[in-house]
Amino acid sequence: MNITNKITMAMTVWTALCIIMVPYTNLELLGILLLIGVLITRELSSGYTKLVTGNRIDAFIYSGIIFFIAVVSRRILSILGII
């Protein structure tokens, strides 16, 4: 099993665990847990992946960070009573 297979397997298992653990309407929590999974996978595999694979994982991380910023912004606005 090569490194990309291992990454895919790890993320599939992590996603399945998250789906089981998270209440079935809480998309925000699931999104953040998936981001954490991708960050850990990137860190653990960084020495072994090719540059192009690393860049592709980074693209998921950037998307996840944008999602995280949106979630936090929404929470702040709701606490302030703006939305």
Added chain:
Amino acid sequence: MNISKISSPENASKIAGALFIGISLYLFLFTPYLTAALGALFIGIFTPVIQHGRYVEEDTAVAGLKSGVEPLHRLIRDLDLDGNAVVVPPIRHLSESRVYIPAGTFNTLPDLYDEMTIVTGGGGRTGVSLAPPGLPLFQDAEERMEHGIAGEGIEAAREVMGHLTHGLDLASSFSVRAEEDEYRLRITQGRYREACQEIREDLEGICFQAGCPICSAYLVALVESIEEPLRIADFEVEERHVKYTLEVVR
């Protein structure tokens, strides 16, 4: 498109991705399980994006390994070289690692040059100096690292060997340790175990005289990191392990 092309990893990942996206759409539209839908969508996109590389059949890879070492073995046999190899890092006049195979009993290492293949160093120091068969594999692993390993010591060797083992999947595991003027390298074979056994049987003595491309890549990683030539003093096979004992050549 035949069945083997469909079942190749890059196509299989696309099919799996499409399947997960389909499941995701169904869950979003017809069920209240939104997290399951998002999870399926994530896997549906993640799998084909990460599994992007092109793959070759394992038989082709094994044939590539054999074709890399068979001409070398024939050359060694035809020239009647019977000494154990010395793996030499890029030191003194060399810009790339070489493997020096002496014609008889090894005494001292002659001066080696990049453009010199047949070595007649005088004093009975005759042999051939060739590019190690595992050099391209080593270079591929080294490219994945963020820094060079030349002279960085045995820890750097372990790092490159980690790339060879986990990044390129050449073996299951490895261990390397220093003992006074010796190094001991143990490689636990993985998916190429049968190919390695075939090479050992077909090309008798190759493990002492150059190593197959896989073992050679590990040997080059070790010599480049310690920047000292190492002579293959002993080689043995034990179940799934191949073990090298390497003497430092002063």
